Amino acid sequence: MTPEPTAPLPLRERKKLRTRQALIDAALDLFGTHGFDGVTLDGLCEAVEVSKRTFFRYFDSKEDVAMAPTQDLWAAFLDVLKTSPADGRALLALFEDALAEAIGRMPADGWAERALASRRLASRTPSMDAHGLAFCDRTTRSALAVVERRFTLRGCRGEPHARLALDVLVAVFHRALDAWVAQPSGHTPEDLVRRLRATGAELPRALAVTAEPRA
Secondary structure, eight states: OOOOOOOOOOHHHHHHHHHHHHHHHHHHHHHHHHOGGGSOHHHHHHHHTOOHHHHHHHOSSHHHHHTHHHHHHHHHHHHHHTTOOOSSOOHHHHHHHHHHHHHHHSOTTTHHHHHHHHHHHHTTOHHHHHHHHHHHHHHHHHHHHHHHHHOOOOSSOSHHHHHHHHHHHHHHHHHHHHHHHHSSSOOOHHHHHHHHHHHHHTHHHHHHOOOOOOO
8 A cells, every 4th residue: 555645744834944944054054164153143143034033943052053963863863762663672773773764764955964064063163062962961861761661671770771772872873973974975874874883783892802911
C-alpha cells in the first residue's frame, strides 16, 4: 500500500520556518565573513529585515542561532528515541541507531553545508563551545527522561549506566563530526553517518588499549 502523502503545513507555520531558516543562513554567512564577535544582533536582524523581538521568538542568543544545525539534529534524535523499538539491542547501539536515523531526517536542502559552517565557526569561537556544553547537558537529561519512561534496562543500575552510554554517544559523534569536517570533500549526511558508524566500531579497540612505558 502506498503511504498517504504528509499534509502540508499551514501557511503561518511555513512562514515561521522560512523566517527561522533565513536567520540561520544569514547568521552563518555573516559570522563566517566577519567573525562571530564582528556581527551584532542588530546587524543580523537588519540583514534579515526582522526585529529583535522576532529573533527572540526563535533563538535565545547569537550562539543559539549559530549552532542551530546541530541543535536541530539532537532535537530529531530525541524524537526518534521516543519511538525507537525496545528490541533487546545494547543501549549504546540503540542510541547510535537513533542518531543515525536523525541525521537521515535532516533537510536535504543545505543542512550539511550549514552544519559544516557551524562546526567550523565553533572551533574558533569559545562562547559557542560553552553554549554547546549547556545544550548537551539539557539534551542528555531529556534523553534520560525518555529512556526512563520507555525502557526497562537489564544488566545495569539504571540512570548512571544510561548516562554513561549517552556520554559515549556524544563523544563518538564529536569525533565523527570532527573527521567529517576535516575531510576535503564529501560533506553529506550519508557520509556523516558512515563516520559515526566507523567511529563507534572503534570503541571496543579503544577500551582495550593498554598504556605501556616508553622505551
